[in-house]
Amino acid sequence: MDANAQTTAAIIEVRGLTKHFPIGAGLKLRQKAAVIRAVDGVDFAIHKGETLGLVGESGCGKSTVARTLMRLEEPTAGEARFHGEDIFSAGDARLKLIRRRIQMVFQDPYASLNPRMRVAQIIAEPWVIHPDALPRSEWAARIAELLQSVGLLPEHAQRYPHEFSGGQRQRIGIARALALNPEMLVCDEPVSALDVSVQAQVVNLLEKIQANSHVACLFIAHDLAVVRHLSHRIAVMYLGRIVEIGPVDRVYRAPRHPYTKALLSAQPRIDFAQNGSERILLKGEVPSPANPPSGCRFRTRCWKAQAICAEQTPPLVADRPQHQVACHFPE
Amino acid sequence: MPNADAPLLEVDDLRIEFRSGREIVRAVNGASFTVRRGETTAVLGESGSGKSVTAAAIMRLLASPPAHITGGRIRFNGADVLGAPMAQWRKRCGRDIGMVFQDALASLNPVFTVGWQIAEPFKAHGVLPAKAALERAVALLGRVGIPEPHARAHDYPHQFSGGMRQRVMIAMAIALDPSLLIADEPTTALDVTVQAQIMDLLLDLQRERHMAMVLITHDLGVVAEVADRVAVMYGGRVVESGLARDVLPRPAHPYTLALLESVPRSDIEQQQLNPIVGSPPNMATLPSGCAFHPRCRRATSECRAARPPTVKVAPGHHAECFYAQQVFDGR
Numbered sequence: 001m002d003a004n005a006q007t008t009a010a011i012i013e014v015r016g017l018t019k020h021f022p023i024g025a026g027l028k029l030r031q032k033a034a035v036i037r038a039v040d041g042v043d044f045a046i047h048k049g050e051t052l053g054l055v056g057e058s059g060c061g062k063s064t065v066a067r068t069l070m071r072l073e074e075p076t077a078g079e080a081r082f083h084g085e086d087i088f089s090a091g092d093a094r095l096k097l098i099r100r101r102i103q104m105v106f107q108d109p110y111a112s113l114n115p116r117m118r119v120a121q122i123i124a125e126p127w128v129i130h131p132d133a134l135p136r137s138e139w140a141a142r143i144a145e146l147l148q149s150v151g152l153l154p155e156h157a158q159r160y161p162h163e164f165s166g167g168q169r170q171r172i173g174i175a176r177a178l179a180l181n182p183e184m185l186v187c188d189e190p191v192s193a194l195d196v197s198v199q200a201q202v203v204n205l206l207e208k209i210q211a212n213s214h215v216a217c218l219f220i221a222h223d224l225a226v227v228r229h230l231s232h233r234i235a236v237m238y239l240g241r242i243v244e245i246g247p248v249d250r251v252y253r254a255p256r257h258p259y260t261k262a263l264l265s266a267q268p269r270i271d272f273a274q275n276g277s278e279r280i281l282l283k284g285e286v287p288s289p290a291n292p293p294s295g296c297r298f299r300t301r302c303w304k305a306q307a308i309c310a311e312q313t314p315p316l317v318a319d320r321p322q323h324q325v326a327c328h329f330p331e
Numbered sequence: 332m333p334n335a336d337a338p339l340l341e342v343d344d345l346r347i348e349f350r351s352g353r354e355i356v357r358a359v360n361g362a363s364f365t366v367r368r369g370e371t372t373a374v375l376g377e378s379g380s381g382k383s384v385t386a387a388a389i390m391r392l393l394a395s396p397p398a399h400i401t402g403g404r405i406r407f408n409g410a411d412v413l414g415a416p417m418a419q420w421r422k423r424c425g426r427d428i429g430m431v432f433q434d435a436l437a438s439l440n441p442v443f444t445v446g447w448q449i450a451e452p453f454k455a456h457g458v459l460p461a462k463a464a465l466e467r468a469v470a471l472l473g474r475v476g477i478p479e480p481h482a483r484a485h486d487y488p489h490q491f492s493g494g495m496r497q498r499v500m501i502a503m504a505i506a507l508d509p510s511l512l513i514a515d516e517p518t519t520a521l522d523v524t525v526q527a528q529i530m531d532l533l534l535d536l537q538r539e540r541h542m543a544m545v546l547i548t549h550d551l552g553v554v555a556e557v558a559d560r561v562a563v564m565y566g567g568r569v570v571e572s573g574l575a576r577d578v579l580p581r582p583a584h585p586y587t588l589a590l591l592e593s594v595p596r597s598d599i600e601q602q603q604l605n606p607i608v609g610s611p612p613n614m615a616t617l618p619s620g621c622a623f624h625p626r627c628r629r630a631t632s633e634c635r636a637a638r639p640p641t642v643k644v645a646p647g648h649h650a651e652c653f654y655a656q657q658v659f660d661g662r
């Protein structure tokens with residue numbers, strides 16, 4: 001996909017998003033309370049109808065970004081302006097209105113649906129929370145329409161989640177997320193838990209929804225090929241920070257941050273033409289987010305690291321249009 | 332002396348059921364494949380297709396009940412595996428076959444140090460006295476890339492990260508220089524950059540020790556990158572097999588072809604993914620005839636009525652489908 005959505009105004013603008021989780025508090029009273037720096041100063045924007053892919057390895061903070069945006073988790077610092085209004089400082093009434101316009105699709109299609117509710121009740125739940133959204137007389141028709149739009153049948157409305165396969169449950173979760181015609185979807189690894197042969201069904205469904213509803217999307221995944229397929233732009237996270245962000249084709253074809261390069265090269269791929277790049281094997285492991293390296297967090301594993309990398313945190317800078325990288329020695 | 336050209340491992344028409352109450356789960360339904368000395372054979376299949384149960388049968392790790400081997404043969408180095416007295420096989424298998432599982436935490440013993448656990452086979456097989464065994468364990472830890480192996484040998488499994496635990500399990504598996512390593516989804520639970528490190532280590536060890544490897548995976552990319560041969564499993568049968576470099580670019584089974592078309596690829600432009608309809612079969616209620624027929628674009632009444640023959644489409648390349656030749660010819 002190409003980046004053509006940039007010209008319109010951002011519908012969400014995130015600045016300095018930070019989330020620290022306290023750990024082991026109270027054991028040593030005089031010691032400064034230790035924290036896990038799950039997300040540590042993240043900036044990005046998403047425009048109308050645009051999908052931003054968020055990638056990075058487990059523990060780098062992707063879900064925490066999603067959960068703080070939804071206020072399922074309170075941020076430690078930062079702001080997230082949705083049409084100019086800060087989600088993080090919104091009171092209960094305002095938050096309820098914002099939540100109506102941003103919906104979330106979760107990773108685990110087994111855990112995210114209430115097993116005691118019928119599909120019809122699950123999809124109608126948002127209308128119970130927002131009674132003015134849709135008159136009750138129209139629920140049944142709209143449920144049938146939503147089920148069809150996600151590739152299920154109207155008669156599925158009377159069934160329970162356990163009667164469905166993983167892929168079908170994810171469709172139900174997506175139907176629920178669409179019930180309020182949101183302007184933005186936050187999808188946290190929506191296909192990761194599905195069988196390989198079923199993932200493509202859900203990827204195609206999300207693609208169809210993008211095309212038909214022009215919904216904006218924060219799409220989180222660790223499968224780089226899936227993200228590439230569905231995103232206009234992509235942000236790469238490492239240890240709580242975004243290290244590179246840009247149009248998807250440019251980042252995949254010419255990554256500028258060494259970590260992005262290593263991550264892309266590590267993905268096992270079917271490449272009969274053998275035109276893939278050399279594999280970069282990173283040394284060591286991801287450091288603990290409780291005690292991240294000074295300066296650039298990737299420097300302890302980077303083959304380009306110099307003294308400055310330990311001393312100064314490289315900011316995300318755009319020295320090429322729309323393509324930002326946080327590195328002292330970018331490609 | 333076994334003939335050097337004879338296959339190292341032959342699995343022939345293997346059938347395994349799990350019986351519980353009134354239900355019979357037919358986990359393996361006549362699976363056949365061979366593994367040659369020094370080669371990597373990938374067993375590719377989605378979850379539930381019978382890969383792990385097949386591996387457990389080779390190691391004779393299946394508890395009966397509930398598992399019942401109802402047919403077929405397994406030969407290792409020309410000798411019958413399933414009919415051998417258990418004590419004799421355990422001894423043989425412990426030396427000649429190493430196994431690496433997906434979940435290292437579940438397969439390492441939490442109450443012993445990793446050094447003790449790696450040293451154990453040397454002691455058990457009477458190869459070395461305790462002190463020398465521990466020294467060998469330390470050397471092995473170093474070989475598989477554990478930093479400071481002397482110190483780490485005294486740590487317990489939970490003190491290692493996921494990737495490091497996988498290395499510990501690999502050290503254990505190769506300790507007695509087996510001629511076959513069975514690796515059951517050894518990198519599935521790991522992040523891509525760690526996955527690349529572990530695959531690199533496995534391939535390195537394989538070359539260095541001339542080990543054959545059975546690599547169980549659901550990842551087509553992994554197969555494309557590392558396998559010499561591939562056996563594609565569906566519904567407890569091997570539906571296609573051959574050299575990976577023959578099978579993947581030009582599959583002859585509709586399932587293999589559909590799988591290749593359904594995953595996002597980096598080597599070809601795909602406008603849309605081409606998903607496989609439906610979901611993988613329930614092994615307690617397998618479809619009649621060809622188990623793939625409910626999801627197959629080509630299926631005819633023939634496919635519902637009878638199990639298709641194994642068709643040889645090229646030397647060493649077989650597929651179990653009435654239309655294998657047509658699929659192979661791209662018709």
Ligand SMILES: Nc1ncnc2c1ncn2[C@@H]1O[C@H](COP(=O)(O)OP(=O)(O)O)[C@@H](O)[C@H]1O
Pocket residue numbers: 021036037038039056057058059060061062063064065289
């Ligand atoms: N509720 C929590 N309490 C403490 N630590 C947490 C909590 N949630 C997440 N973390 C930690 O924050 C970091 C980022 O987690 P997460 O956002 O889930 O990463 P990702 O989704 O990229 O895998 C990890 O180190 C994780 O262990």
Ligand SMILES: Nc1ncnc2c1ncn2[C@@H]1O[C@H](COP(=O)(O)OP(=O)(O)O)[C@@H](O)[C@H]1O
Pocket residue numbers: 349356357358376377378379380381382383384385397614
């Ligand atoms: N102990 C067990 N009891 C009953 N069914 C089992 C047991 N182990 C595996 N199965 C079933 O056997 C089938 C094959 O499983 P498995 O070999 O683990 O699949 P995979 O290809 O994912 O490794 C599945 O349907 C699984 O549910």
Ligand SMILES: [Mg+2]
Pocket residue numbers: 062063064
């Ligand atoms: Mg997550």
Ligand SMILES: [Mg+2]
Pocket residue numbers: 382383384515516
């Ligand atoms: Mg398995």
